[in-house]
Amino acid sequence: MKLLKDYSSNIGCNSAETAFEYFVKTINRSITYWDYFVNWEKVFGNIQAIEMDLNTLNYLVGKDNIEEEFKVLLKRHGTIARLIPILLASRENNFTILDSYIGGNFVYEDFYFENKEQLSDIEIDKACRFAKNAGILEIFQAKKVKSIPDYVLGVEVGLDSNGRKNRGGSTMERIVEELLKPICERNGISYMVQADAARIRAEWGLNLRVDKSSRRFDFALRKSSKLCLIETNYYGGGGSKLKATAGEYKSLYDFLSEDGHAFVWITDGKGWATTLRPLEETFRHINYTLNLDMLSKGLLEAILNNEL
Secondary structure, three states: OOOOHHHHHHHOOOOHHHHHHHHHHOOOOOOOOHHHOOOHHHHHHHHHHHHHHHHHHHHHOOOOOHHHHHHHHHHHOHHHHHHHHHHOOOOOOEEEEEEEOHHHOOEEEEEEOOOOOOOOHHHHHHHHHHHHHOOHHHHHHOOOOOOHHHHHHHHHHHHHHHHHHHHHHHHHHHHHHHHHHHHHHHHOOEEEEEEOHHHHHHHHOOOOOOOOOOOOEEEEEEEOOEEEEEEEEEOOOOOHHHHHHHHHHHHHHHHHHHOOOEEEEEEEOHHHHHOHHHHHHHHHHOOEEEOHHHHHOOHHHHHHHHHO
16 A cells, blocks of 8 residues: 555554554445435336326226126227236336146246237236236235325335435445535536546546446546545445455556556445455555545545545
């Protein structure tokens, strides 16, 4: 690592050893923000797009002859068929179903749920059979669901929870940008988020050689013709991925350094407590590894003033 005088004045560290000890001691225990749980805007946006058909489908609740009633609805309102996957908490529209496996004879049937105004009799029969065999019609007939729009609201909330892992990464990027923006304004530094080589060349006229075509940096900073690339991540839990991540940033640092670019890795989270050795190896190998506490103590500004 490159030990600037600011490490001593800002966080009281005079060596790589004490700096790493400080990093570990000040690991952030959580960046879970209020928007981590549910993206309500997205949920209600998805509901609004299908609200009329959901209310039409609500007609089925409690009907005795529900299969025939469903077919009548599909005949009049073909677009209702596209709701069947979401009723089963699926974003997929096409399915290959194993219909039978008696005696080792595997029989499959394909189902497609398109947004169509008019359905053929064959398409209506298939849609009804799918909804029946998947258990949806029985639930509606038995009034186990009182309101289909409310039921789908719950489905959407559940599906949205799958995005929580990505929201953790997005929150880390937002926090870093919140701290980075005033630094750039004070020091006349331009920055862009989610920067790749093509965008850097188009907007700044600078050529950036990358180690892989898909490489996209969380932040790219420029002053004059100098570049500093920043990657951020947050790990609330441990796992083998952390060791691989540490190794990746060692290699990325070496690659960028060959072309004279600065690189800063900002990482945090209690997950690192289970993978300290690979983290320390990377901490010592690359010039700058910071956590959020170190960033907030002014070290990122010192680094940028030194490198740009």
